[in-house]
Structures are given as structure tokens and as C-alpha cells.
Amino acid sequence: MIQIMPQLEWYCISIKTTLPWTVPAAHLNKQGFRSYFPVVTSKTFMHGRNIIVEEPLFHGYGFVLFGVDIHPNWRSINSTTGVHHLLPTTAEIPLPVPRMFIDEIKLRLENINGDRASVVETAIRFQENEIVKFIIGAMVNRPEHERIAHIVKSGKNVSWVKMYSGTVAKAKNSDLQRVQE
Numbered sequence: 001m002i003q004i005m006p007q008l009e010w011y012c013i014s015i016k017t018t019l020p021w022t023v024p025a026a027h028l029n030k031q032g033f034r035s036y037f038p039v040v041t042s043k044t045f046m047h048g049r050n051i052i053v054e055e056p057l058f059h060g061y062g063f064v065l066f067g068v069d070i071h072p073n074w075r076s077i078n079s080t081t082g083v084h085h086l087l088p089t090t091a092e093i094p095l096p097v098p099r100m101f102i103d104e105i106k107l108r109l110e111n112i113n114g115d116r117a118s119v120v121e122t123a124i125r126f127q128e129n130e131i132v133k134f135i136i137g138a139m140v141n142r143p144e145h146e147r148i149a150h151i152v153k154s155g156k157n158v159s160w161v162k163m164y165s166g167t168v169a170k171a172k173n174s175d176l177q178r179v180q181e
Helices: 022-030 073-077 099-111 116-124
Strands: 009-015 032-038 039-046 049-056 060-064 084-088 133-135 149-153 158-162 168-172 176-178
Touching: 009 099, 022 032, 022 060, 022 084, 060 073, 073 084, 149 168
Parallel strands: none
Antiparallel strands: 009 060, 009 084, 032 060, 039 049, 133 149, 133 176, 149 158, 158 168
């Protein structure tokens, strides 16, 4: 009999913007959860001098690593100081973020020296004729072959995609994921 081992996955959390991101990170750590809040460093001029500041890449959001089957107390994340809730809020069990997405963010943050605009732009821009799959939104409940689309035209935050049915639609880049061939 083959036994499937449960694995840890990244999940997105919404955090309170009235507190610094370090607060929920510390409280999640105390509970035994590993968290990731992508930050970029930048220089700014304040009070007559240049200083280096860390800003969250996704203001109000972070990621937490756990396994639904491994951590029976994962629901406690929703009541952690500084955390609003796990996403999406409409699901009984949260949906994991593709590990490739987290790995790509980490890689790009290592390679970019504090240029926030280029990090965001490169993380979500697609090429024309690229094959993508819907990972968020109404399309995720459709059969796998209907979730696949081709990029017709891509912009900074949105793309025009040609669907399986031949329909051309507008989609947020954050709702799409590259399909590995």
C-alpha cells in the first residue's frame, strides 16, 4: 500500500496594516509557524539625511508555511495578533499558494537591489502567446483544460487572454500562472 506523505505548503494571509509586518511574523513564530513577508530595501531622504528602509512588497499580505494535515491547530493563525485571516476567506480550508510563486519572489528579491517597481512588474508580466492557467477566481472550479489560456496581449497588471472556447477576456496577471511545457 502506497502512503502519501502530507507536505508543508505556503498559504497567503491578510495582515493588519496598522501594525508593522514584524508583529504577525513574531507571533506566528511563537506558535511554531514559519512565515514569509517579502520586503524590499530602498534609500529615502528623511530629516536631512539618507536612510535605508524596508518596505513590504505586498502591503497587507504575507505567507505562512504549514500543512493542513500536519498542523491540527492551523486555524489559530486566524486569531494571531496582527493577522486578519487566511485567504481565501470563502473556503473552509485555505488554498495553497504555488511553491513556484514563492520561490520566484525570493529569487527576484535576491537579484534586484531595492527597486520595488521592477520587482512587482517582473513578477507578474507575461509574454504574448505564452500558455497560462487560471489559479484564482471563478475559473478555478472549471475542468483543467478550460482553465488554460494563451496570452494575446500583456500589460503590467492585466492581460488579454484567449480562452479554450475561443473567447478573448481580460484577466488580472495575479490570477494567472505560467504552464510548464
